[in-house]
Amino acid sequence: MIEKTKVLTYITRGSRLLVFTHPTAPEAGIQVPGGTVEPDELVEDAALREAIEETGLAGLRLSAFLGQHSRDMSDFGIPEIHHRYYFHIWCDEDAPEYWQHGEYMSADEPIPFDFYWVEMPDDLPDIIADHSIYLPTLAANLGLA
DSSP states (O other): OOEEEEEEEEEEEEEEEEEEEEEGGGGBBBOEEEEETTOOOHHHHHHHHHHHHHHHOOOEEEEEEEEEEEEOGGGTTTTTEEEEEEEEEEEEOOOOOOEEEEOOOSSSSEEEEEEEEETTTOOOBBBBBTTTHHHHHHHHHTOOO
């Protein structure tokens, strides 16, 4: 089993959380921005880098580390253990309600993501693969719980 270090970010504006879907891969479900930590990269740096790369937003500010846990991804057909670090990030810019942004992986064409804001805690959708595990902690930190 391959082990990877990952970061997941809860980007908020007020009491709203940023989530996204993959329009070309609906089976990927609703997610929060995140990704793989590079060799010798601090998890805090990876969190902000991944948030900016995936969303295209520049006005992001790291707020707090929320927790960590490991997840076996074999239920998704991925032979990996993800060691995940969760962070809260503030969005300080006037972001749109909905937008599409692409992230380049190894392909010539970017992978498109459809981003949108949801109200916490009442309008949270089902977020895939335990991406939501630290949302109660975030809600408490924001005074929403």
